[in-house]
Amino acid sequence: MDLSSISPILLVASIMVSATPILFAAIGELVVEKAGVLNLGVEGMMITGAVVGFAVGVNTDSPLVGFVAAAGAGAALSFVFALLTQYLLSNQVATGLGLTLAGLGLSALIGKPYEGVKSPTLPKLDLGPLSDIPALGTMFFRHDIMVYVAVLMVILVWAFLKFTRGGLILRAVGESHDSAHALGYKVVRVRMIAILFGGACAGLGGAYLSLVRVPQWTEGMTAGAGWIALAIVVFASWRPWRILIGAYLFGGVTVLQLNLQAAGAKVPVALLSASPYLITILVLVIISARGAHGAPASLGRSFHASS
Amino acid sequence: MLRLEKRPQPSRAWVVLSPILAVILTMIVGGILFAMLGANPFEAIRTIFWDPIFSEQFSGFTRPQLLVKAGPLILIAIGLSIGFKAGIWNIGAEGQYIMGAICGAAAGLALYPSDSVLLFPLMLVAGALGGWAWAMIPAILKTKLGTNEILVSLMLVYVAETILASAASGFLRNPEGMGFPGSRNFKEWDAVYNGELIAGTGMHWGVVAAFIAVIAAYVLLSRHIQGFNIRLTGEAPRAARFAGVNPSRIVILCLGISGALAGLAGFFEVTGPAGQITIDFNAGYGFTAIIVAFLGRLNPIGILLAGLLMALTYIGGELAQLMLGVPGAAIQLFQGMLLFFLLATDVFTNFRLRLAKKEAV
Numbered sequence: 001m002d003l004s005s006i007s008p009i010l011l012v013a014s015i016m017v018s019a020t021p022i023l024f025a026a027i028g029e030l031v032v033e034k035a036g037v038l039n040l041g042v043e044g045m046m047i048t049g050a051v052v053g054f055a056v057g058v059n060t061d062s063p064l065v066g067f068v069a070a071a072g073a074g075a076a077l078s079f080v081f082a083l084l085t086q087y088l089l090s091n092q093v094a095t096g097l098g099l100t101l102a103g104l105g106l107s108a109l110i111g112k113p114y115e116g117v118k119s120p121t122l123p124k125l126d127l128g129p130l131s132d133i134p135a136l137g138t139m140f141f142r143h144d145i146m147v148y149v150a151v152l153m154v155i156l157v158w159a160f161l162k163f164t165r166g167g168l169i170l171r172a173v174g175e176s177h178d179s180a181h182a183l184g185y186k187v188v189r190v191r192m193i194a195i196l197f198g199g200a201c202a203g204l205g206g207a208y209l210s211l212v213r214v215p216q217w218t219e220g221m222t223a224g225a226g227w228i229a230l231a232i233v234v235f236a237s238w239r240p241w242r243i244l245i246g247a248y249l250f251g252g253v254t255v256l257q258l259n260l261q262a263a264g265a266k267v268p269v270a271l272l273s274a275s276p277y278l279i280t281i282l283v284l285v286i287i288s289a290r291g292a293h294g295a296p297a298s299l300g301r302s303f304h305a306s307s
Numbered sequence: 308m309l310r311l312e313k314r315p316q317p318s319r320a321w322v323v324l325s326p327i328l329a330v331i332l333t334m335i336v337g338g339i340l341f342a343m344l345g346a347n348p349f350e351a352i353r354t355i356f357w358d359p360i361f362s363e364q365f366s367g368f369t370r371p372q373l374l375v376k377a378g379p380l381i382l383i384a385i386g387l388s389i390g391f392k393a394g395i396w397n398i399g400a401e402g403q404y405i406m407g408a409i410c411g412a413a414a415g416l417a418l419y420p421s422d423s424v425l426l427f428p429l430m431l432v433a434g435a436l437g438g439w440a441w442a443m444i445p446a447i448l449k450t451k452l453g454t455n456e457i458l459v460s461l462m463l464v465y466v467a468e469t470i471l472a473s474a475a476s477g478f479l480r481n482p483e484g485m486g487f488p489g490s491r492n493f494k495e496w497d498a499v500y501n502g503e504l505i506a507g508t509g510m511h512w513g514v515v516a517a518f519i520a521v522i523a524a525y526v527l528l529s530r531h532i533q534g535f536n537i538r539l540t541g542e543a544p545r546a547a548r549f550a551g552v553n554p555s556r557i558v559i560l561c562l563g564i565s566g567a568l569a570g571l572a573g574f575f576e577v578t579g580p581a582g583q584i585t586i587d588f589n590a591g592y593g594f595t596a597i598i599v600a601f602l603g604r605l606n607p608i609g610i611l612l613a614g615l616l617m618a619l620t621y622i623g624g625e626l627a628q629l630m631l632g633v634p635g636a637a638i639q640l641f642q643g644m645l646l647f648f649l650l651a652t653d654v655f656t657n658f659r660l661r662l663a664k665k666e667a668v
Contacts, residue, residue: 040457080647089311089658090650093396093457094601098650101594102643108636219636224465231458270473277462281448288454304313304658 009138011255016140016147017213019251021046021205021222023150025229026236026243027157028201033233034161035194036174036298040096041081043226044103045199046206049074051107053207054217055114063122063211067146067204074203075196077103082195086188089302104220114217121215122146146208151244153201158240170194174296177303187303202226224277231280235287237294246283253279311658321656326602326609329648330616336648337641346631354630355623355638365626371509372622373615375580378514379404379572381614383596385520386565388605392528393541395561399445399460400569401593402467403438407570408577409474410437412490412584415499416479419491422498430499431574438570439563441467446562450555456562464593475586490584493577501579513575517614520568525607537561569593595621598646617642 025042032039052073057066081099084090122144133141161167172180173190181187209225210217228250236242257272265272334356338348359369383400390397397403411434415426444463448454476488484491493500504510528534539547540557548554572592581588599617603610624638 084647084651088651088654090653094597094646095650097398097597098643098646101598102640102647105636105639105641105643109634109640112634112636224462227458227461231462234455234458268473270469273472274466274469277465281454281459281462284454284458285448285452288448289452304311 009135011259012140013138013142014255015248015251016143017251018255019247020147020150021208021213022225022229022232022250023244023247024153024205024208025202025226026232026247027150027153027240028198028205029229029233030236030238030240030243031157031161031170031201032194032198033299034174034238034296035170035191036177036296036301036303037085037191037195038092038096038300039078039081039099039195039198040093040230041078041099041103041226042198042202042229043222043224044100044106045074045077045202046103046209046226046229047107047220047222048077048103048110049203049206050210050221051111051114051206051217053203054119054210055110057119057207057211058114058117061120063120066119066211067207070203070207071200072203074199074201074206076199077106078195078199078202081199082192085302086191086195089304092300092302100226108219111217111219115219117217119211119215119217122212144212146204146212149204150208154240154244161240171296174298177298177301181303181305187305191303202229205229228276228280231284234295235283237287238296239294249283250276250280310661311654312661314657314659317656318659321652322604325652325656326604326613326649328652329602329645332648332652333641333645336644340637340640341627341631341633344633344637346627346633351627351631351633354627355620355641358626359619359622369622369626371503371507373618374509374514375511376618376621377614378511378517379576379592380596380599380617381517381611382513382520382572382575383565383569383593384599384603384610384614385517385524385607386568387596388600388603388607388610389524389528389537390561390565391541391600392605393537393557393561394544395449395558396457397442397445397460397562397565398457398597399442399462399464399593400565400596401589401591402460402464403441403566403569404573404576404593405464405467405471405589406441406573407434407438407567408573408581408588409471409479409584410434410440410570411574412493412577413474413479415493415578416491420496424498427499427501427578430578431571434574435567435571438573439567441570442562442566443559446559446566449562450558456558460562468589471584471589472586475584479584481583488586492583493579494582499578501575511575511579513572513579516571516575518611521607521611528607533560569596595642598642601646602649620645 025046029042049070053066053070056069057063077099081095084095085092124142124144161171169185170190173185173187177187206222209221232243232246232250235246253276257275261269261272334352338352341351342348358365360366383404387397387400411430414433415430418426441463445456445459448459449456479490481489481491501511536552537557540552540554577584577588595617599610599613603613620638620642627633628635
């Protein structure tokens with residue numbers, strides 16, 4: 001095994017890239033869950049975002065337009081979920097699962113003509129002097145714009161939830177929808193908006209996979225990234241900053257295992273490929289064993305004004 | 308302005324009506340989808356729902372396929388439905404199915420080329436245990452540490468897939484397979500081949516097991532105290548605890564049953580229709596079974612019918628792919644839509660639609 005072939009600087013740089021899709025999806029899902037809704041359809045929305053973003057990116061030759069379309073596609077899919085769970089009061093777990101299954105089918109259907117096509121990718125930003133700092137520049141300041149948008153999104157969500165009135169209402173709805181309703185807040189409307197935001201974020205995450213990270217379209221390419229995003233929300237105990245830590249941790253595991261595979265480490269390849277999932281389980285176990293959950297109290301419960 | 312009003316009692320009529328309405332709505336929207344894909348919608352719907360059973364040209368081949376495909380779906384869905392009834396969400400049946408297949412096949416291949424009559428039952432037990440053990444991981448984590456079983460069971464699907472890949476190309480590879488991935492073919496090994504029991508029906512031991520599971524689940528849920536405890540845990544967890552039901556035992560029981568049944572389904576599939584362990588022998592039955600469980604209203608008889616219907620869409624979908632050039636993925640979307648419409652129409656079970664004057668809300 002030749003570990004010296006793994007450069008720590010490039011490793012950090014690629015961790016930032018590989019964490020971005022789950023970062024987008026996880027921060028979106030955090031807002032949804034803070035509003036008291038459990039949307040298990042992240043995987044489906046992500047992969048739909050991936051294929052729509054890729055298709056639009058290829059056809060318009062502009063990845064940024066692709067990202068916008070992907071956000072729209074993710075939001076559109078989440079709208080179906082929102083309609084079913086908020087107005088028709090369907091079971092959130094079942095509906096989310098259905099969304100994932102339907103999303104996988106939909107994406108395969110849309111993506112058929114795009115298999116093997118190359119996409120235009122995002123240019124790396126040149127941040128002037130910052131990019132030229134030795135080592136640090138390569139690690140943090142030579143990425144494409146979406147890497148920073150994802151981090152910015154975390155900051156915005158944190159600020160929104162912590163400092164704004166809207167954030168307070170959203171959290172109130174998630175903690176006790178009956179009290180929020182009694183205070184005159186529109187529970188269903190708040191949740192609808194949160195779900196749409198979550199869908200758009202998942203779409204962006206998916207598009208980052210197909211347009212930048214890979215960059216290609218293959219069927220089922222998210223390979224559980226949406227589920228890992230859901231796990232990261234639990235890992236983060238529903239706190240925005242910890243989402244950032246969680247996403248980079250998992251990005252790190254993914255990149256490291258790929259690097260170890262390439263370096264020919266004396267660990268079975270199967271174990272390495274399974275490691276992101278195994279570590280997700282491990283982290284979930286540690287978090288649950290510690291007992292501090294911090295889940296919104298109304299998470300996963302349907303709201304109807306009559307009951 | 309339309310308004311939903313909660314029914315004092317869930318409507319019994321709608322419990323039956325909503326799946327039928329969901330199927331009709333899926334056909335309509337699916338038809339529009341097929342039209343957009345350039346296929347004649349009426350022809351496509353007929354090809355999917357009618358031709359596999361009644362067409363003179365194809366039914367000879369497709370009719371037996373109905374049971375071949377419905378068997379594993381029903382078997383897995385029965386197990387899942389018991390857990391869903393108790394509010395225990397095992398969505399990793401696909402992983403338990405894979406592990407059941409690997410363990411069952413491995414137990415047999417270890418004794419190759421024995422032709423003992425005990426071999427098949429031994430493999431069957433190994434398959435059930437494999438699925439059971441895989442389901443015990445989320446079960447024990449949930450009962451001991453309170454870890455979310457949804458995420459753990461789902462993550463284990465991906466782990467099972469990597470184990471499957473290394474089994475097919477490594478420890479279970481056919482030593483006489485000239486280096487190609489894939490295990491020995493059970494179709495060439497009479498002692499353990501799970502073939503048709505009655506020629507031309509598609510009936511193999513897995514289908515028999517599925518029917519037994521339907522009956523057993525029916526008895527369990529409607530006649531047995533454990534079935535009552537399971538239902539009670541799902542509908543009123545607090546009341547269940549006061550009644551002395553141990554929630555941990557229910558979790559272990561439900562995940563154990565669903566894991567073992569999914570493992571069995573995997574074992575029957577790999578020794579029968581699939582024939583060998585290959586990297587992608589699993590056809591997503593573990594996930595489709597979730598749709599089957601809901602479509603069947605978590606009721607054993609309902610699941611039997613839903614499994615047959617879902618099998619029909621698989622076969623009809625393949626037929627439509629062949630005859631009309633409808634992409635295979637469209638069928639997957641079609642199945643997903645069915646679940647959506649079912650969940651949507653389900654609202655009428657607990658609520659009724661009322662015309663109401665606009666009022667200040």
